Amino acid sequence: MTKILVTGATGAIGKSTIEHLLKKGVPSNQIIGFSRKKESLKDLAAKGVEIREGDYSDYNSLLHAFEGVDKVMLTSAVAFTDRFTQHYNIITAARQMGVKHIVYMSIMRKEGSGRIISEVTDSDRFTEQVLKSSGLDYTVLYHPPFADLLSFYYDSNPIENGIKVPANEGKMAPATRDELAEAHAEILSTPGHENKTYSLGGSYHISFSEIAKVLSEIKGQPVSFTTITAEEYIDGMIEKGVARHVAEFLTSWVMAIEGGEFEHQAGDLERLLGRKTKSFRDVLETFFV
Numbered sequence: 189m190t191k192i193l194v195t196g197a198t199g200a201i202g203k204s205t206i207e208h209l210l211k212k213g214v215p216s217n218q219i220i221g222f223s224r225k226k227e228s229l230k231d232l233a234a235k236g237v238e239i240r241e242g243d244y245s246d247y248n249s250l251l252h253a254f255e256g257v258d259k260v261m262l263t264s265a266v267a268f269t270d271r272f273t274q275h276y277n278i279i280t281a282a283r284q285m286g287v288k289h290i291v292y293m294s295i296m297r298k299e300g301s302g303r304i305i306s307e308v309t310d311s312d313r314f315t316e317q318v319l320k321s322s323g324l325d326y327t328v329l330y331h332p333p334f335a336d337l338l339s340f341y342y343d344s345n346p347i348e349n350g351i352k353v354p355a356n357e358g359k360m361a362p363a364t365r366d367e368l369a370e371a372h373a374e375i376l377s378t379p380g381h382e383n384k385t386y387s388l389g390g391s392y393h394i395s396f397s398e399i400a401k402v403l404s405e406i407k408g409q410p411v412s413f414t415t416i417t418a419e420e421y422i423d424g425m426i427e428k429g430v431a432r433h434v435a436e437f438l439t440s441w442v443m444a445i446e447g448g449e450f451e452h453q454a455g456d457l458e459r460l461l462g463r464k465t466k467s468f469r470d471v472l473e474t475f476f477v
């Protein structure tokens with residue numbers, strides 16, 4: 189019996205990965221949800237999923253959590269925490285406990301790109317290197333921007349306030365967290381994904397200026413789009429109450445989108461899902477309208 193442990197089980201993508209494993213017919217007693225907050229996972233426990241508590245930063249808690257586990261879905265640690273140590277701990281503890289296969293979600297990088305998104309790129313590269321040299325089977329997944337979180341980059345009320353970003357026509361191929369989680373579940377529950385990398389770009393390209401057009405179409409009223417400088421963007425975010433370091437972080441993502449860092453469409457996500465991903469119009473209609 190293969191035991192699959194999913195980290196970040198209280199979070200959006202980790203919880204959705206577990207739900208897709210269940211939908212695919214993986215017996216609940218083969219699935220383990222991992223988080224620091226066991227009490228927040230009563231809903232999964234009620235479905236028969238085993239819950240194990242631990243912290244990426246607490247090596248002993250990881251050793252306990254990985255007992256008898258065959259596969260680990262490593263939901264990447266959040267930015268502005270020490271992702272290097274946390275991911276290293278997970279891979280090392282997994283190896284020590286006899287885990288066979290780790291699936292890691294990295295962020296997509298354009299081929300040959302030297303772009304660094306601080307808090308992300310260096311720790312992703314480090315994690316991939318540690319994983320590939322660990323001797324464990326690995327699957328590295330390159331995620332695009334989450335389609336259901338793109339409003340973070342512009343405004344929670346774009347209809348009134350328009351979209352103002354330091355970008356213009358640069359394209360990305362986003363996918364929703366639910367679609368990416370379904371792909372995770374497919375990889376975790378079927379054979380043949382060992383020592384592979386997948387680029388999980390969505391089926392459709394979109395730019396920020398096109399997002400404004402799609403919103404205009406849906407709402408039947410003009411939604412303005414303005415290209416501003418990075419400094420203006422950061423100042424605007426700070427005015428809305430966003431901390432400077434977060435505003436700078438969001439700026440580097442927007443500029444990476446504009447630079448085409450996330451436009452790669454390998455078809456891997458479509459193949460794993462067995463269908464096309466949602467169009468951005470569908471995403472907006474589902475989440476925001």
Ligand SMILES: NC(=O)c1ccc[n+]([C@@H]2O[C@H](COP(=O)([O-])OP(=O)(O)OC[C@H]3O[C@@H](n4cnc5c(N)ncnc54)[C@H](OP(=O)(O)O)[C@@H]3O)[C@@H](O)[C@H]2O)c1
Nearest residue numbers: 196197198199200201223224243244264265266332333334
């Ligand atoms: N591609 C993109 O556009 C994009 C955007 C945002 C984030 N991301 C990445 O995607 C990841 C998952 O996204 P999400 O939306 O599912 O995030 P989320 O809803 O914020 O969930 C994060 C999860 O990580 C767990 N976690 C954080 N630190 C931990 C620690 N020290 N020990 C154990 N568990 C820890 C949390 O568990 P507890 O707090 O319950 O312990 C939570 O379940 C993020 O962490 C980030 O690396 C990607």
